[in-house]
Each structure stands twice: as structure tokens, then as C-alpha cells.
Amino acid sequence: MTQLPTPSQSISGEMITIGLLGAGNVGAQVARTLVEDRELISARVGAPVRLAGVAVRDPETPRDWKVPGELLTTDAEALVDSVDLVIELIGGMEPAGALIERALARGAAVVTGNKALLASRGAELNALAAHSGGLLRYEASVGGAIPILRPIEESLSGDRITKVMGIVNGTTNYILDQMDTTGAAFGDALAEAQKLGYAEADPTADVAGHDAAAKAAILGTLAFHAPFSFDDVYCEGITEVSADDIEAAAASGYVIKLLAIAEKHSAGQAPGVVLRVHPTLLPRTHPLASVRGAFNAVFVVAENAGELMFYGQGAGGKPTSSAIMGDVVAVARTVLMKKGTGTSVPDAPSISGEAGLPALPIEKATTQYYIDMEVADREGVIAGIARVLADHHVSIESMRQPGSVTVEGEVEDSDNGARVQIVTHLASEKNLSETVQALRGLDVVKTVNSVLRVEVEK
Amino acid sequence: MTQLPTPSQSISGEMITIGLLGAGNVGAQVARTLVEDRELISARVGAPVRLAGVAVRDPETPRDWKVPGELLTTDAEALVDSVDLVIELIGGMEPAGALIERALARGAAVVTGNKALLASRGAELNALAAHSGGLLRYEASVGGAIPILRPIEESLSGDRITKVMGIVNGTTNYILDQMDTTGAAFGDALAEAQKLGYAEADPTADVAGHDAAAKAAILGTLAFHAPFSFDDVYCEGITEVSADDIEAAAASGYVIKLLAIAEKHSAGQAPGVVLRVHPTLLPRTHPLASVRGAFNAVFVVAENAGELMFYGQGAGGKPTSSAIMGDVVAVARTVLMKKGTGTSVPDAPSISGEAGLPALPIEKATTQYYIDMEVADREGVIAGIARVLADHHVSIESMRQPGSVTVEGEVEDSDNGARVQIVTHLASEKNLSETVQALRGLDVVKTVNSVLRVEVEK
Structure with missing residues (x-):
């Protein structure tokens, strides 16, 4: 500090x-x-x-x-x-x-x-x-929750946006995602979404694309500094998308998403912006393709910035x-x-130390850990390792023995040695480093190859 | 409009x-x-x-x-x-x-x-x-180019951030990505990065994590409203990450990334922030796991907003x-x-119509298209379809005949009918709709199942 x-x-x-x-x-x-x-x-x-x-x-x-x-x-x-x-x-x-x-x-x-x-x-x-x-x-x-309008208006105000393309309706994304992962028909996926509260009893505004079209007008207005309205947006919903369409698209490496798009067209014609909402095939490698369930994401292309994406929860209180x-x-x-009484201008950074939060040493970190070891190929090895972890209050989330077929702890490799990879549950850095030291002291542990930290989705 | x-x-x-x-x-x-x-x-x-x-x-x-x-x-x-x-x-x-x-x-x-x-x-x-x-x-x-500081400072100023975690160094991400996709050793991937200009002749600041640590201090300062500096950041680089580590991680469904993390710790101890940079295992399903090459991304967790991610190009003029x-x-x-002469406050939206851009009708859109048809199972079908597309200035990017083994145009299905799926190159909506109308008029085309738009990465 x-x-x-x-x-x-x-x-x-x-x-x-x-x-x-x-x-x-x-x-x-x-x-x-x-x-x-x-x-x-x-x-x-x-x-x-x-x-x-x-x-x-x-x-x-x-x-x-x-x-x-x-x-x-x-x-x-x-x-x-x-x-x-x-x-x-x-x-x-x-x-x-x-x-x-x-x-x-x-x-x-x-x-x-x-x-x-x-x-x-x-x-x-x-x-x-x-x-x-x-x-x-x-x-x-x-x-x-996604900060998208402010970045478009302010952060990109010194650049020229050429295209904005977003998954901005969680209901339709959930339905299409269900159809993609389970092979469900549109009607069944909609019913499931309604049961889970992701879709309303009258789902028209969502599935017909009207909600996305309103958002396309707002995004287009801010991105292109021109006052577009709902009526400027071409709109096709997802009601005609069949399970067969999704399966055929998948077979060719595509996923179908309902996108809201505002794109500048200028080459060889009067410049202008096309605003459109429709089901769209995206290659599965596209950053938007992996936006699952009720999440939203907006992809922005600007002349200097290049490609940007903003991702997060699109709805909920x-x-x-x-x-x-x-x-x-x-x-x-x-x-x-x-009012003339502000002590700071709005865009001054607020580093007020309000919470009085100190920087803590790494020993205070808690995270998950991955430990990769070479161990002796004999009975009781895993039991010994597990005891060391337990003694240091480090619990095991998963254990893997490459080259072995048992999961019970006894290594069946033939080359007079074997490898063990452990992912722990959350542990403190302090407990972990003491654990590793103790493991190194076990005679059945030949070497600790790697200790790496693991971050998982909560 | x-x-x-x-x-x-x-x-x-x-x-x-x-x-x-x-x-x-x-x-x-x-x-x-x-x-x-x-x-x-x-x-x-x-x-x-x-x-x-x-x-x-x-x-x-x-x-x-x-x-x-x-x-x-x-x-x-x-x-x-x-x-x-x-x-x-x-x-x-x-x-x-x-x-x-x-x-x-x-x-x-x-x-x-x-x-x-x-x-x-x-x-x-x-x-x-x-x-x-x-x-x-x-x-x-x-x-x-990624708008990240402004969203943290301003868009999230009414929320409490609990964790910020980012891929903020393109050089190390490129090296780790190369090691992951090609199995290269660290030294070889570094040499390749240097050859391509992604790494400097003296790569220490990048590979030792110092560049990422500076960014962790800046992110942590803004996220937690407390003045952290470089010296507050625990730092481990990627020089010790081996090809074997990456392969073993991959076998368990993980990818190794160099992350800059600032996380609030408060449960059962004096509250504070741990700032750290180190190689980290991430499940391949994590939004940060698919950030490839020299791209950057920052993942933010806030109490109300939940999980957010910001993605884009991390370097370059x-x-x-x-x-x-x-x-x-x-x-x-x-x-x-x-100076008292501003006509608008800084955070007022700028919808000035500066470019005078009108909204264009959907006919002016150019995009790629996917056309899925049932066709007669006889010779010359593909030639006829290809001619219709060419006549309307629509060129074919790829064609697929599920159930057929030839790609030359003749369908070998046995059931007296076959299916053809075409992805076009960029075409105008007008040309495409005329194409589809003409295809429907061909006697060898039984039905056009679906016409969907396609967006690909440029």
C-alpha cells in the first residue's frame, strides 16, 4: 500500500x-x-x-x-x-x-x-x-447489468463504430440454447422457459423479436449518433426456427441466435444504417456463439478499436x-x-479509500489448487497423500491418475512410478503451501511437478 | 426515422x-x-x-x-x-x-x-x-481498446465489486495459447511470439508478469476505491509453465491463463483485497477460457450485477x-x-445526427445467407441451382448435401429426393430474395425449408 x-x-x-x-x-x-x-x-x-x-x-x-x-x-x-x-x-x-x-x-x-x-x-x-x-x-x-450504452457513448466517442450486434433478449436466447443443447422443438423449449419464469405467459414481445427491436433502435441511435426508432428496425422473431434448422446448422458448425444488429452501409451507395432483428447463423467460434442461457452480450466493431464484446446478465431485479x-x-x-457544490467533476476517478480496504498478503488468498506429483507405484500411496491434505484442512475436489484405470487410489501403472493430479476445494495459500511442503517430505512422493491455482465459475 | x-x-x-x-x-x-x-x-x-x-x-x-x-x-x-x-x-x-x-x-x-x-x-x-x-x-x-476502467468506475459505481480477474497481457496470452494449441514448449512459443512482434526482444516485463501486475494494481484501485500500487501485487510469471503442465491441464478440461486478480476477502477475517498475478487453471467452459491469441478480457463480479465480461484488443496503435x-x-x-461554455454536460447522450445517417430499409442490408432446400434426386440439379444464384449475382461460399458423399453436384441419396444447404458469400437482401423466388420456381426444387442470415467474423 x-x-x-x-x-x-x-x-x-x-x-x-x-x-x-x-x-x-x-x-x-x-x-x-x-x-x-x-x-x-x-x-x-x-x-x-x-x-x-x-x-x-x-x-x-x-x-x-x-x-x-x-x-x-x-x-x-x-x-x-x-x-x-x-x-x-x-x-x-x-x-x-x-x-x-x-x-x-x-x-x-x-x-x-x-x-x-x-x-x-x-x-x-x-x-x-x-x-x-x-x-x-x-x-x-x-x-x-451490462455496461453497454456508456461505453458506446463515451468510451468510443473518439472512434467510429461500424457495427453493433447483440444477443439482447434472454428469453429467446434461453429457448434457442435449449433447442440447440437438447434438440427440443420450439414449442417445448418455450413451455420450459415459461415454467422456469424466463418467458411470460404471453411471450409475443420476446419471441416475435419486438423487445430486441426496441433495443436495436436504442443501440443504433447511440452508436451512429442518429435518432432511430422502433419503426426503423426490420424484425423477424424465432417462432419459425425449427429443431431441424438448428440441427442442420449445428452439423455445419453454426449456432442459431436471435441478433439485434445495427450496421453502417456506405460502400457504393448512399450511406445509412440498416437496423434488423432476426434469427442468425453464427460460426461456433464467434465470441457471441458461446453466450448461453439467459445471458446477454453485445459485440461492437469500431474503426480503431476493432472488435469488442460486453457480456453479462441481461435481466432480473x-x-x-x-x-x-x-x-x-x-x-x-x-x-x-x-448546483455548484460538487467537489469532484463527474468523470474524475473516485479513489476515496471509502472502505479503508488494505492490500492483503498472498497468504490471505483463498482459491483452489492443482497439484501434480510423481509418486511411487505402491499400495497406500493415495491414502498417505490424502492424510497430509486432511491434516492441513485442505479437501480434495477431484483426483486423477493418468495411465491408471482405478479411481480407488491404487496405481496400476507398470513403470515403477505413477502420476497423481489433485484439484483441491477452496483453501488458503498458507494451508496450501504447508501442505505442499509436507507432501514433499513424504517418501512415496518422488517430485511435485507443479502447483497451480485454479479459478472456477462460482 | x-x-x-x-x-x-x-x-x-x-x-x-x-x-x-x-x-x-x-x-x-x-x-x-x-x-x-x-x-x-x-x-x-x-x-x-x-x-x-x-x-x-x-x-x-x-x-x-x-x-x-x-x-x-x-x-x-x-x-x-x-x-x-x-x-x-x-x-x-x-x-x-x-x-x-x-x-x-x-x-x-x-x-x-x-x-x-x-x-x-x-x-x-x-x-x-x-x-x-x-x-x-x-x-x-x-x-x-477495451472500455474497462470507465465501466468499473462509473457504470458500477452504484454496486459493490467483489472480484476483478483479467487476461491483460497479450504477449503471455499468445504464448500460452500457442503452447495449448500446438503443444510447443515455452521457449519455442516465446520465439514465435518475438518473430511475429507480439513479444519484445527482452520479454521480461511480460513473461515475468510485471506488466500484468501494474494493471492489477490499477484495476484493484478503481474496483475497490483504495489506492493500491504495484508493490501490493503478488506476482508469478509464466516462465515455469511447461508443455506438460498445459497438456495435463487440458486432459482434465482446463486451460492455463496468466490472470491478474484483485479479490475482496472478508469472511472470518479482517477485510482486505488480495492482488495477484499468476498462471491459473480455468475450466474450458469459463468465459475467459476462450480468449485466444493476443486478445484481452476482464471478468468482473459485483454483488448486484453478477458476472460481467469485457473483451477486445489489448494492444496495438x-x-x-x-x-x-x-x-x-x-x-x-x-x-x-x-470554462462555463459547454452546451452539454459530459454525460448527456450525444444524439446529434452528426453524420445525417438515415435508417435504410432491409433491402439495403448485405449479409451472408443460408438456404436449405429439398431437391429432386436427379442429375443436373446442382448445376441448375448454381445457375440461378449466379444469374442473381449471389456467389456460393459453401454447399453441403447431408446424406450424400459427393461434393461435385450429383446427389446420391436413394430416397427419390435430397437436401441441399448453401451458405452464400455477402449478398444484398434484394438479390437474395429474388434468388429465393427463382429457386422456388425451379421444378427440381421441391421446397425451400429455410432461409437464414449468417454473420461471420471478418
Whole structure:
């Protein structure tokens, strides 16, 4: 740890007040974060934030997280008129559209994940924000938790994007993935997705590609700095994709994915952007081909950057709330600066040491380990090794003896020696290094060839 | 295309002047962009930008792009003292450090890709920027073109990151990938990488893990809001990884990657962060496992967002210049706003319609197509189909006849019918739809089962 001075983000006296519209799956999680993690969010913003109210249709509806009763209100307009920052999570066109318009018109900041509204009225609402001095952010509208709009708008703002291509609908990706891995027909895979909650009772918006088309319009608008809408997107869903199509594609090394594509066409014709959503064959080696289940990913091609891919969870209360809260912190910082009380500009790195987290020595690491040894070819070897591990509180996830057919521990190789490869469960670096030292001391262990760390998906 | 009003980013009268330090591989590309794409960059910033000078040691050195003679200077300090925004691409500790310090001390904005400097003096330089009102951005220092620092700092600012784990050194990833795919020994793979320009004559900084360790310190600092430095990172390189290790790992379903990891440890002990770089076994199903060759990728785990991955080109003049220019546009917008003349806040979406790009109808799309047909089982069928495609200017990339053994065109199936699957080269949607119509009119074509679009890696 360096001993150099570090900037501390002092919390200014100015309070940022937040009004939340809607307390469904995502809304309840956002409310919870704003209440339970208020200190963290305030530190990240650089000023105290306060959830001033949560507008809902019916205060009695059971929710994923119990919003404190004094915060609940049914008067969304009064809430919108009284706060610095509005989070819209009602969804759909109205009343969400009118409430966002109302907030922007008075110069407030708005964070939303409303893809349908953005895809049809995005240009108009962005124009309203620009004229009134309001702010409008909507990272959560495409790709759930995946930071994709901000990288396209900001990180790539000094480059020219030529193509954006994404798996942006988890329902259809789950269905196509099931068809690919199990050979199921479309109808059966859809029924399975409905049973698991990945598809709605009326799955039209997903399987007909409408949800993906809205996201294609939003991605295309930001990538090509031109105001595209839902109506500009050619759209084919996945209802006509057969098990036979998928099997035939697989036989030729392809996988079928529903892609949302916005691509610039300029060679030998009037330049413009084609926006399209349709089932697409991808070579299995393509980075998008391995995006499985309900995950999303967006592939971006830019003139200088080349190929980029952004991958993560495309839906769900917690992932989506992460994107909403990232926008909330960003616009709150900008609101502060506009009030003239911000202590840091929005794009200054925040290295506040807020958590006071020290760097720990490697001995504190816990990970899994792979140990590769040459051992004597005699009875009881494995039992001896296993005892050493157990004595050091290191448990075995898997053991392998190349060239041996038994898994019981006795080596059947003929060359007067054998090899043992162990993958441990999570262990501390300290316990592991003591284990390896002890193994080296066993007379049945000839050499320890390699000790390597293992990272697995949790 | 919507007909709604759109915000136009008016270019303010205020000029942003830029000084570039260094004109090597990345620097020459940045100079080129600032000169040749000046209008685009000015539009994205919202004010005219001007490259005021390029400081180099020797003006006579041949460069990737010929910097106009009047821009070249050997007086870096005078350049730093005269501009709004300094781009530092000299690299190394000095004179880069002193020049950045000089720029920040006078409240200027600095964009750099200098990982070594950031990893050792990042906390100090960030503190200096915070106190002087300067700006410091360094997206290009980790992962080349991949937007990774901004997503961590901003998009995830409302979440808690628990782990960051990346393939951040292209040289070592190329070497390990070669060892994995060809069975080569470390020395041979290194020699090959050197021959191809992926590894330097003295490869120590890469193969010993020092480059990755610097990046681990930068990633950890931003992810955990605490000032870590190079010295906090445990570091093991790849020189001890043997062909036998890689083969044994492969036999168990693992691939070996050099990972830079920053992970929070809090359960049952004093909380803190372990920062480490070492060869690591990853299951082949892990999203990082399929990152091949000189590509980079960073995997991030956050409490709400879950698992995210960012993938792209980790090095090279053009990719790195994309990250530099993204930072330049972002800090230039902030500089404008601080001057009180910015027309848009930095994080307002830029939907300026700058390129005037219209949405094109699907007929203008060009892509590859997959056509699956049932055809009559008789001679001359393929010739007839091929003629129809040729007549419509659609050429064939591959053709497949499941159940047939010939590839010459004559179907040998016995069941009085056969199946033909064609993947075309790039064709226009219009030509393709006319082709399909004509194919349906052929008496040897019984049915066209499916027509699907194909996207391949370029």
C-alpha cells in the first residue's frame, strides 16, 4: 500500500433527493439499495442522497422488499415535482412517458430502464432534456447489468463504430440454447422457459423479436449518433426456427441466435444504417456463439478499436438495479456540479479509500489448487497423500491418475512410478503451501511437478 | 426515422487546445486522428479542438504517420504549459511523470496510457488532480481498446465489486495459447511470439508478469476505491509453465491463463483485497477460457450485477488510440463545462445526427445467407441451382448435401429426393430474395425449408 496522500471525497452539504416511480422487481431492489446502502451511495456521489418517496399504484401490493410505509405514495406527479432525480421503473408508454416529460421539463434528472419508451420517443425526450437542462440516462434499457450504452457513448466517442450486434433478449436466447443443447422443438423449449419464469405467459414481445427491436433502435441511435426508432428496425422473431434448422446448422458448425444488429452501409451507395432483428447463423467460434442461457452480450466493431464484446446478465431485479444505480450515481454527481457544490467533476476517478480496504498478503488468498506429483507405484500411496491434505484442512475436489484405470487410489501403472493430479476445494495459500511442503517430505512422493491455482465459475 | 426534433450539439466559440507528448506507435495514430478527424472530434466534444503541438525527442525519427512539421517540438515543458489538455504517450517513469505532474499542477487535463506510472504513482497523481482542479484519465492503461476502467468506475459505481480477474497481457496470452494449441514448449512459443512482434526482444516485463501486475494494481484501485500500487501485487510469471503442465491441464478440461486478480476477502477475517498475478487453471467452459491469441478480457463480479465480461484488443496503435481518444473527448467536454461554455454536460447522450445517417430499409442490408432446400434426386440439379444464384449475382461460399458423399453436384441419396444447404458469400437482401423466388420456381426444387442470415467474423 502506498503511503501517498489520497483525495478524499468530502460530502457536501447539498442533499440530492430522489423519487422512485414503481416498486416491482427492479424498483424494490433499487429502493432497498437506496435505503440500506445510503451511506455507500452518498460517498460515491460526494453528497448525501435521500430517497424521498416511492410512487406506486397500490401501497398494499406485496413487494420483493418491504418499502417503509412513510415512503409510499400514490401521487406520482407530486413526487416528480419535488425531487432532484426521478427513477422511472413503471415501464410501458403511459403514465411513464408523461411523468418523465414532466420531470425533464422542470430540469430534473431522470434515470429509467424503459426500452419501449426510449425506442419510440427517445429523440424527443433527449431533445427535451437538452433544452431544459435536465438529464436523461437509460443504461438499464439494454443488456440489463451490462455496461453497454456508456461505453458506446463515451468510451468510443473518439472512434467510429461500424457495427453493433447483440444477443439482447434472454428469453429467446434461453429457448434457442435449449433447442440447440437438447434438440427440443420450439414449442417445448418455450413451455420450459415459461415454467422456469424466463418467458411470460404471453411471450409475443420476446419471441416475435419486438423487445430486441426496441433495443436495436436504442443501440443504433447511440452508436451512429442518429435518432432511430422502433419503426426503423426490420424484425423477424424465432417462432419459425425449427429443431431441424438448428440441427442442420449445428452439423455445419453454426449456432442459431436471435441478433439485434445495427450496421453502417456506405460502400457504393448512399450511406445509412440498416437496423434488423432476426434469427442468425453464427460460426461456433464467434465470441457471441458461446453466450448461453439467459445471458446477454453485445459485440461492437469500431474503426480503431476493432472488435469488442460486453457480456453479462441481461435481466432480473438485482442485475438491472446495478445499471440503474450506476446511472443514479452518475447523474447525481452532475446535478451536484450544476448546483455548484460538487467537489469532484463527474468523470474524475473516485479513489476515496471509502472502505479503508488494505492490500492483503498472498497468504490471505483463498482459491483452489492443482497439484501434480510423481509418486511411487505402491499400495497406500493415495491414502498417505490424502492424510497430509486432511491434516492441513485442505479437501480434495477431484483426483486423477493418468495411465491408471482405478479411481480407488491404487496405481496400476507398470513403470515403477505413477502420476497423481489433485484439484483441491477452496483453501488458503498458507494451508496450501504447508501442505505442499509436507507432501514433499513424504517418501512415496518422488517430485511435485507443479502447483497451480485454479479459478472456477462460482 | 422519427420526425421529432433532435438536439444539435452547437459548437461553442471556445477552443480546446491539445498537446501530445510522444509520437510512437500509439502517439502517431492519435496525432493522425486529431488532424484528419478534427471535425468529427470537435462535433463529439461540442467545441473546436486543435492539436497545438507534438513533443518528441528527435523530430527526424520516421513515424507511422507523418506529423506535420510545424507541430513538432522538442520542448515538452513549453507545450505542457500552453494547452488545455495534455496527452502523455511517452511511457515509463520519467520524464512522463514530471510532465504529467506539471500539467496537473496548473489545472490542465491529462490523458495517458502509462500503466507503469499509474501503478506506482497513481494515488499521488489523482490527489494532485483533485486538489488543483485538473483531470486525469487513463483508460488505455489497461486492456488497450477495451472500455474497462470507465465501466468499473462509473457504470458500477452504484454496486459493490467483489472480484476483478483479467487476461491483460497479450504477449503471455499468445504464448500460452500457442503452447495449448500446438503443444510447443515455452521457449519455442516465446520465439514465435518475438518473430511475429507480439513479444519484445527482452520479454521480461511480460513473461515475468510485471506488466500484468501494474494493471492489477490499477484495476484493484478503481474496483475497490483504495489506492493500491504495484508493490501490493503478488506476482508469478509464466516462465515455469511447461508443455506438460498445459497438456495435463487440458486432459482434465482446463486451460492455463496468466490472470491478474484483485479479490475482496472478508469472511472470518479482517477485510482486505488480495492482488495477484499468476498462471491459473480455468475450466474450458469459463468465459475467459476462450480468449485466444493476443486478445484481452476482464471478468468482473459485483454483488448486484453478477458476472460481467469485457473483451477486445489489448494492444496495438489503433486499438489503444481509440481508448485515448475516448478519454480525450470526455475530458474535453468537462474542460468546456468548467470554462462555463459547454452546451452539454459530459454525460448527456450525444444524439446529434452528426453524420445525417438515415435508417435504410432491409433491402439495403448485405449479409451472408443460408438456404436449405429439398431437391429432386436427379442429375443436373446442382448445376441448375448454381445457375440461378449466379444469374442473381449471389456467389456460393459453401454447399453441403447431408446424406450424400459427393461434393461435385450429383446427389446420391436413394430416397427419390435430397437436401441441399448453401451458405452464400455477402449478398444484398434484394438479390437474395429474388434468388429465393427463382429457386422456388425451379421444378427440381421441391421446397425451400429455410432461409437464414449468417454473420461471420471478418
